[in-house]
Amino acid sequence: MDESGADLTDNVLETLGQLRRGTRKASGRPFAERPLAGAQIELVRLLRRNPGLSVAEAAGRLGVAANTVSTLVRQLVDEGVIERVADEADRRVARLVLSDEARARVEVWRDRRSVIVGQALSSLTAADRTSIEAALPALSRLASALAAAGSEGEGQ
Numbered sequence: 001m002d003e004s005g006a007d008l009t010d011n012v013l014e015t016l017g018q019l020r021r022g023t024r025k026a027s028g029r030p031f032a033e034r035p036l037a038g039a040q041i042e043l044v045r046l047l048r049r050n051p052g053l054s055v056a057e058a059a060g061r062l063g064v065a066a067n068t069v070s071t072l073v074r075q076l077v078d079e080g081v082i083e084r085v086a087d088e089a090d091r092r093v094a095r096l097v098l099s100d101e102a103r104a105r106v107e108v109w110r111d112r113r114s115v116i117v118g119q120a121l122s123s124l125t126a127a128d129r130t131s132i133e134a135a136l137p138a139l140s141r142l143a144s145a146l147a148a149a150g151s152e153g154e155g156q
Contacts, residue, residue, distance in 0.1 A: 030109035031081070034079060039068070047096055048107070048110070055096070080099055081102040083099050085097055
């Protein structure tokens with residue numbers, strides 16, 4: 001990689017980090033009294049959008065090993081955040097759902113994050129908003145390429 005490619009890499013990583021940290025700082029955490037780790041929050045967010053996934057399905061969506069998700073599930077069940085529900089078609093399979101309390105907290109947190117990011121976007125110029133919107137497909141492809149690279153490296 002040439003120097004301009006390294007600069008782009010550094011700039012992308014720094015900017016994405018600033019966005020995550022700024023959003024987290026402005027919106028707080030859904031479980032302030034018992035902060036969840038980043039991987040736990042990712043699983044909670046996945047289950048908010050996709051209730052009823054199995055451990056294997058959640059692992060595939062997150063791009064991590066099933067035993068990693070199993071560990072996260074065990075921790076979050078102990079905290080009362082996730083519940084295991086038997087699959088109606090195959091009672092041996094556990095389906096994962098957020099507890100009612102966790103779902104309500106995550107919805108409030110998601111709404112707060114959306115408002116904060118929306119307000120920040122509205123403070124930008126129309127040209128900046130258009131540029132950000134135009135960059136989203138490329139950022140999505142970058143995320144897919146990173147996920148593919150991560151899954152290729154799992155077997156090593």
